[in-house]
Amino acid sequence: MVTTPRWRHAGRVALAVTLSLGASAGVATAHSGGLGGTGRDPIAVPMWLFLLTGGGVVGVSFLLASFVTDRRLIDAIHDWRRPLPTPGRLLRAAARLGALALLVAAVVVGYVGPGTGVRSLTILVVWVGWWGGYVATTYLVGNTWPTLNPFRTLAAPLPSLNRPYPDRLGAWPSVAGLLLLVWIEVMTPLADDPRLLATVLVAYTGVTLAGTVVVGEEAWFDRVDPLARAFRLYGYLAPLTVESGRLRLRLPGADLPETAFEGQDDVAFVVTLLFVTTYDGFVATGLWAGVARAVVGVGAPPTALYLGAYLAGAALFYLAYRASARFSRRGADTHLTATYLARRFAPALLPIAAGYHLAHNFSSVLVLAPTLSVVAAAPLSPPPSPPQLAGLPTWFGGLELACVLLGHLVAVWVAHATAYDVFPSRLQAVRSQYGVTAVMVGYTMLSLWIVAEPYVAPPFIAT
Template sequence: MSERDGPGVGVAGRRGAVWTVALAVASLIFSAPALAHAGSLAGSLRSVPAPFWLVVVSGGGVVCVSFLLSAFVTDDETLNAFERVGVRIGGLAGGVPTAAVAFKLLGVAALVLVVAFGLFGPPVGIANLGVLLVWVGWWAGFTMVTYLVGNAWPLVNPWRTLGAALRGRFGETWGLPRSYPNRLGSWPSVAGLLGLVWLEVVSPLAADPQALATVVVAYSLLTVGGAVVYGDAWFRRADPVARVFRLYGLLAPVQRGDDGGLSVSVPGAGLARARERLGADDVAFVVALLWVTTFDGLVVTVPWGRVLDAAGPAPAWLANLVGIVAGYLVFLGGYRLAARAARRTADTYVTVGFVAGWFAPALVPIAAGYHLAHFLGYVVGLAPALVAVAASPLSPPANPSVLAVPAWFGGLQLAFVVLGHLLSVWVAHARAFDLFPGRLQPLRSEYPFVAVTVGYTMASLWVVAQPTVGGVAG
């Protein structure tokens, strides 16, 4: 960027930022509320109000403004400070092995409880400890802790613990572990993630404890078997759950080093610092994580109900299968097109695959923002039910208490989604300056990714703002 070009870009960027922020503020003040979606367990939570047109228009506008603001910060010193800032805690000794054993035992005990109460506990989902542990305590609450604090899943993972124990007992006799087939790459985890979310959608796993227990047992047999045969490589490459937590853990402020020590830094620094380029299979998994978060909210909306009605005689499970696969291909195709366009706008000899793999970690904050927006009200609303049922799991209350989130919570949901996108833009900005030289070439490489991010933002916030099935249209 030349000296002459710099001031002009700065003035235009500042003016654009001021006008867009003013538009967003005015929208917040004058817009009328419409219904927005909030996740629930068997319909235990209701939709919350949020301004509809603000969701679509200013959501994309804020992402554009964030890029303009980040474009002002193009010196290596500031970007490196973002990556390096933090506090380093040295290698921890003493109580850590004991704590690790405690975490492992806790994970195995939780798995046993889920299966036992799923098979033999109360038949009502909201009064069943196994159901509440899976959806409220683990997939909602524990996942939030993973990207907001740090990733403890490698210690808690019960399938990893059981697999290691069985491998230690029989591995030498059976000649285990074996090398993971490189030809498979990470594609099994992509298919597994899409399959798990599709199964969640078409099966009553949140309402039928026995169905949930059956799925958990089947998944446990497959995962423990893979861990016994292939060791930790199974969790690095093939297990979708472990890979989701690993990606979310890179977003967290607390990171664990190779020496066992901990470091505390700004959220997203772990993604910005990662120097490896993801392969095509890993890029596909990151995009799948982003898509399934959106699809999980889409399937309970009125527009998706109309799609299922229009499918006519086709069974709902087939329509949902086509929907999740088709939507994923659209998301993946959009990202690949952005990578191809970024290679042209950056005017580089770096391959399209390299560009796609280099910027893919920047999508993780978007998925985390959607997850937080979708599940925070879920956890808050169902936390009293979880506590009450855990206190008396064999004779739980007939109607556990459920909190209703306040009306202003819809705005909070939107804020989480937008914050996730803002952090995504900043991570992409830092990674662009690590890959390309100068000041203008990195910015040019980001143009297509900002465009596709705005598209993701507007589409997903549109989903958030839709009335749920049985709700009131906005």
């Protein structure tokens, strides 16, 4: 039986997660907002009841999963595979060249093409076609980025100095790179300025090529490049995978329970990925707009406020997850360290990050995909005004909420299967999930609140 003090500690963990997310605010273009703004009908039930229901669904799913104690059944679910035809070299080469051509076109049109915002091919390709659409395929279908990556295509023929990569750095540069990319995004009008976005693409290409020349292609894309690492992790969730050179079909997230991260740098990257997927949505709420105006109104410099909140939010989010790992260790009463448990349960956060990414970009992709096709047909000609995202059908909002909940439900199952892979005792396996489940319940409620809130343009935005 779980004692009252442990439940109180679980509540503190959930509260810490909520506070960390609340602190993770900054000034943001919020690409969906920058692409026209979003609108949704208010929910028909009181917000508190809506949020409690969502958190309750996750809690109940944990209780239901706890009844699945047959290890052979769990293993059979995650070991299921079906072979599929593997694409030939010609098809892969054509896809690689197509991705490279699209990058070149986005840069060129960004400098010479007309229009701003969703009138620009560069903006639509990057934010709608790539960030909204393609990124979703890495966890819904399979990670094709190793084949399509245009930056790697450019780096492949270059000579390399093959300087030894410092092992002490681990994957921390990719964590810093991910934070830096999002910071650039939120502090500049990348969702509205094609020339600026093209410049960022050129700069990213230059840094990538320089890095591969110094430390080698494998080391750079494996441990430094944030995009390659994010898509590789999302690929663990996808139903398609490549094993021993063959394409295979599996159940979504089947490999996550047996995925063991090597160090805290990997854990930090997953937590940061989760943090930044929530970040754009949070800063586009009325609550943040009011807080930011009030703080800046008493004399605080906007940049210092946003940077401080951004870094503090990332740190608190990481510390909250580590606290849940320590609670899991106490609940399981195990000799395993909290650091080890943090590495083992971190993959369970990936379905949450994927679900929120899909919810955050779903409506933008559906509404603006026709505009992308029109602009792609005549990239240098001013297209007609694009449709606005305001007034989306109610079912759009319902699907966004469903994406959030589905991601959390998958995460609960992954955590359950992970616990049974780690602990020999069934009671230990169940108790070890208390900490991560408390995190998921708190995060579910916050995520649902963000998705259900009307879009509010972030104040003090860069223009």
